[in-house]
Amino acid sequence: MCSELYEVMMNLVNGFPGGDMMRDRDGGLAMAPGRVGDVRRRNLALVLGCIGPDTRATRADIATATGLTKASVSSLVSELLETGLVEELGVTRAGERGRPGVGLALSSRPVALGAELNVDYLAVGVVDLHGNLHFHDVAEAPNRGRPPGEVLGELSALAARCASAAANAGMTLLGGGLAVPGLVDPASGVVLAAPNLEWRDAELAPALGELAPQAPFGVVLSNEADSAALAELWYGHGSAFGAYLYISGEVGVGGGLVMGSKLFAGPGGHAGEVGHVVVEPGGRRCSCGGRGCLETVAGQEAILAAAGITDGGSTTAARMAALQAALEAGDAQAITAVERAGHYLGIAVVSAARVVDLSAVVLGGHFAALSAWIGPALLSSLDGFAPGVIREEAVAFSELGTTAALRGAAGAALRRVLAAPYALLP
Template sequence: MQGQGDSAAHIQAPGRVTDVRRRNLALVLARIGPDAPASRADIAVATGLTKAAVSSLVTDLLATGLVEEIGVTRAGGRGRPGVGLALDPRRGAVGAEVNVDYLAAGIVDLHGQLRVHEVAEAANRDRAPDEVLAELSELVARCSARATDAGMTLLGGGLAVPGLVDPGRGTVLTAPNLVWHGADLSAALTGLAQPTPFGVVLSNEADSASLAELWYGCGASLGSYLFVSGEVGVGGGLVLAAELFSGPGGHAGEVGHVVVEPGGRRCSCGGRGCLETVAGQEAILAAAGITGGGSTTAERMSVLRSALTAGDARALAAVAHAGHCLGIAVVSSARLVDLSAVVLGGHFATLAAWLRPALLSSLDDFAPGLIAPGRAVFSELGATAALRGAAGSVLRRALAAPYELLD
């Protein structure tokens, strides 16, 4: 005779016994977090499954390596102590990023911690994709080796790039700032990391960073928000009701190409007057009078921050203008999709002290009350947001389908 919890599970997920068990594995796993341990009894109460069913499911979850037993718990100090269950931080995923002027790789564990992180400066604009991915593979290999030495097992990986992508085909449709168009990375993705259960998935850099804010940053408290990432280009992502909204073609959130100065400078996308032409790193540096001279973008951004700290009028004006135009783009986007919060990352977060006044003034001028000052927030994830999100997507796939580690 089945317990009541088992019957309920069958009603919710009709089908073969195997299908029901798979659903219940994910149901139980969802009750096991990275921090406070849960006992089998706790999970039975929370899910409505019988204790026997939960014990059987936990046995399978322990076999996947996603869960570990961490001692005993005693809820409220009464009854028999139960063995605590938590997500195992020895399981993780690779996160990697290609950007215009750097490559980055890292390992994120099931607790959301960035365990390993490496960044290498690289002038990637107009380089062949295979050449860039070969260099990135070396970075990933070093990070993976360090994770293995620390006793970690990798479940998969994610690669974030600053462009429009087709994840299913592993193709970069267009990445104007890299000058990549129709770049097939499918073979390179396969070789990017060691063989793993969930493989390596391609994603848009800003979309991945948007999700990182939701999972590991300030986005969890906002629920719905526009994410704007400042790099050489300007990317964006839409999170609605705690879900990434990428649109029918997967290209929603391209706030960097919202027109803020009609008749303005020509953009890398082919348009004119886009936000990127006034608020991207190169645009701000040029407006501040900080030229290349053989220096890297990171070095010139450091010069910009020093100039701002010293009160240089030209640097202050360049950042203020960028903040003003950023406000225009944010308001235009927020009006269209009914948003009341924005998260700013990349160099916008780095320049927050100087950018914030102009941004808030612009928001108030163009849409009073739409986005309150407390809901225009700056990321604390720094330059790691995109690779954290890329790795986090794989980890969540594993948590949603733990049975794939048993088949």
């Protein structure tokens, strides 16, 4: 196989043995019965897996790597050029004698829309096949308790502006993903439970298509922390670890589990919910209905309350800025609140690590923003409860900022495209 990308694509395709992807009536992809063309379609994905953003692989290179004949590779490359996913970059010799070959690379024009719907904001952006983020836009929005249709309407308007900017820049929008902080069923487009949004069994499927109405691969719903965990794997620290727990700090606390460089979601698709690991038995009641969850001591609201930074009509972003200012000024109450969160965060990480044999953790959201203060407390907790299990060099703070979830949602959409390039052919 040419690359890990090909393995990812085949995992997606092989989820439907003997089948061919076709567009369904909702604009997404569905499987049709197996046909003679299956081998060619798989070879198309195989060749595409040998072409990276900046590889400049030639047709001869691909033939050597895949074992396909040069004639077959040339024919498959012609089809890939027709899809717009691949472009020619000019001649390259790569140290070989004879006629120079034409370098091939993934094009930067095909893109996917990434969107995130959280408790206090909406965000959208466009990601290309090189992993670059374009036209990122964030809007503050108090979404707790609001009707899903109303929130999706505002998000669709934000997405439309983003998609228009991409089109004006010559980009082609092929698909998208929406990340939500809650338990979701991607197949049906239903948010099963999002306690911090006060949503239960919210059907988003009818509105998902409105986020990218012309995109042939449609828009898929995902959990916010799972998407952020994948973004770290593809664009951040995760590639160095391979197996890690990603913890997302927002109003709630979410988690995503990556094992063997793949997202592990569990039989029901809900693995990694570290925010609801009990770390303080007998503690405060959590939004999930339980008591003493990590979220009750390390979520944004919990830290702000412990730091004495009350609402006062301010937005969450403004209050978090006030917390950082207090920390920088050496405010004892603020420092104690953050250190307490770091202590309990360590307990949750150790508990998860013992169960699934993890040795690395990546922290995003407000945990990354507060890393200078929460990091030492977290490391002390890890060392105190499980010496040597997760070493200091295996603790990383995300550098993706507030874009992690939407990058992951868009990245997953792009991988659906790369798994089925033939769907873009006439």
